[in-house]
């Protein structure tokens with residue numbers, strides 16, 4: 434523990450594709466994708482919670498599938514398509530999930546919302562009309578301390594209905 | 598923020614090169630696959646390597662001569678969704694699908710799950726927490742905080758897929774700097790919370806081979822606090838063959854009740870030659886639960902966990918035998 438700071442920092446040129454944009458970044462290899470998104474790219478929509486894989490608020494999409502950015506190194510994400518909550522809207526138009534979440538009050542403090550929106554988006558791509566159990570399963574890695582989940586599930590259902 | 602320590606990160610092209618790197622660097626280096634076990638542990642400074650060696654991509658679920666061969670970096674989500682595996686070996690596919698949560702299964706690998714670190718309430722804590730309470734044997738200290746008079750560590754083997762693989766008589770393919778060997782999953786583990794793997798630290802798991810004979814019935818039942826994400830508090834894997842109503846073979850193994858996945862041969866042997874009835878199933882479950890020795894170092898009380906072993910073994914036997922159970 435004590436000798437850690439004496440170690441040199443290995444930096445590597447890292448090619449990332451975030452929300453459709455190709456980036457070349459010179460990054461310390463031990464910085465997590467979560468830290469890079471928030472601190473280097475200022476994409477602070479991705480939240481940091483437990484930083485240990487337990488809460489899901491740092492969820493991003495990697496090639497369309499939800500993964501936890503607190504447990505992912507940028508080098509591991511090279512060549513993959515990354516989507517954060519900032520990449521959800523189409524230009525100025527919010528994604529139907531975002532509209533449904535706002536309308537139904539599915540976000541209270543909102544801290545879990547970016548991760549849940551992305552996990553829900555991945556679900557709707559795979560299964561445009563998911564069952565309630567399917568929604569619960571898809572969101573099983575995302576904790577929400579405010580809503581009690583009911584409104585979140587209803588908002589996903591509403592968005593699914595409007596999108597199909 | 599809980600940050601990772603400064604690390605060197607190596608990306609060898611082949612498993613042989615990965616093994617050679619680790620063999621050269623020794624205990625300064627560790628393998629990483631999905632990182633879903635290792636990264637939290639590194640953030641809490643439970644290990645202090647200065648170099649990580651990435652396991653190169655070893656993908657694919659293949660069926661060869663009555664076996665499934667699963668590449669070590671196949672994700673748990675991929676294994677759980679594989680139609681061939683789900684049909685032939687539902688027990689293994691279900692075990693993979695019950696690990697952690699959906700986003701973790703998209704990153705966590707089958708190889709990493711077999712090698713997952715043992716767990717303990719006194720150990721899976723931040724450096725500062727462990728320092729304040731006094732370090733334990735497994736990292737930085739010299740006594741066990743759960744069993745202070747014990748010379749060993751009792752941290753809990755927490756892999757869900759290991760017992761599911763064990764009851765199939767599965768083996769892993771290991772690549773070292775000097776070549777390849779095959780080791781039964783049953784021999785991959787040691788009864789020790791610290792040195793829990795019997796392979797050489799520089800050997801890479803490249804694949805797991807699962808025998809899938811015609812007519813084998815399998816199931817895995819897991820006990821945890823939150824069905825959405827938690828590590829197992831106990832798990833029961835069953836592989837069963839039936840001739841009409843008569844059991845011709847049965848293997849049962851348990852997760853999370855010891856420092857290694859625990860096969861209980863007495864319970865399987867008891868069922869052989871018998872019919873599956875409420876009485877025989879419950880007697881077998883009783884036998885299976887006997888050697889399970891949960892300690893007070895995981896979630897919920899160890900008395901309840903011990904009691905529940907019998908219950909989940911019963912459920913797993915019934916689930917495997919469905920629809921043939923009477």
Ligand SMILES: Cc1cc2nc3c(=O)[nH]c(=O)nc-3n(C[C@H](O)[C@H](O)[C@H](O)COP(=O)(O)OP(=O)(O)OC[C@H]3O[C@@H](n4cnc5c(N)ncnc54)[C@H](O)[C@@H]3O)c2cc1C
Pocket residue numbers: 485486487627628629630631632633634635636637652669670673695696697698701704705706707708709710711712713714755756757758800801802803826827828829
């Ligand atoms: C919140 C949370 C819940 C979890 N719940 C569960 C659970 O319910 N059940 C469960 O079993 N696990 C659980 N895990 C742990 C982990 O996600 C899984 O075990 C996962 O399968 C580990 O795979 P990985 O590829 O991420 O391993 P890594 O973290 O990359 O590696 C784990 C260990 O295995 C070694 N290793 C990895 N691959 C290889 C290889 N090919 N050859 C040799 N050594 C290798 C690494 O050096 C390391 O020591 C959980 C984790 C979190 C954060």
Ligand code: SF4
Pocket residue numbers: 716717718719720733734735736740741742743744749750751752790894
């Ligand atoms: S079982 Fe004992 S030695 Fe092992 S991790 Fe827990 S407290 Fe430490």
Ligand code: FES
Pocket residue numbers: 480481482483484485486487488489490491492501502503504
């Ligand atoms: S911050 Fe990544 S899972 Fe909690």
Ligand code: FES
Pocket residue numbers: 539540541542543544545546576577578579580
């Ligand atoms: S809205 Fe507050 S945590 Fe979900």
